Amino acid sequence: MPCEILVGLNVTDDELYQKYRDEMTPILKEYGGGFRYDFLIEKVLKTDSESKINRVFAIYFESEEAKNEFFLNDKYIQIKEKYFTPSVSATTTIAKYNR
Structure with missing residues (x-):
């Protein structure tokens, strides 16, 4: 069953965060x-x-299984550490739900 997460961030470096998005989206x-x-x-x-x-x-x-596998993907973790971690000071999970 498809699942979705509604997330709030405090982005402190827009350029670096955009690099994160560009690298992780594929x-x-x-x-x-x-x-x-x-x-x-x-x-x-x-x-x-x-x-x-x-x-x-x-x-x-x-x-849900695909979501869990994505967040454990080694390449994703490297991208997150390089771009996301230094560009975001806070993450808030607002909601998780099935679609």
């Missing part, structure tokens, strides 16, 4: 995944998180 597609929505957030009116959020996106996978 791997994501290999696992039947992609992005359904992607927003830059100027102002947050209400949040349950203590972390700042300036970007929100919905990422999807063809199945």
Whole structure:
């Protein structure tokens, strides 16, 4: 069953974060995944998180198993460490659901 995660980030380096997206997207597609929505957030009116959020996106996978395999992929982990980790100061999982 397809699954989706709604995620909020505090991106601190837009250029480096874009490199992360560019590098990881082909791997994501290999696992039947992609992005359904992607927003830059100027102002947050209400949040349950203590972390700042300036970007929100919905990422999807063809199945829960595909999602788990994607996040364990060695190449993805290397890309995440190189680009995501230094460009994002906080990650908030807003929701997980099946589609």
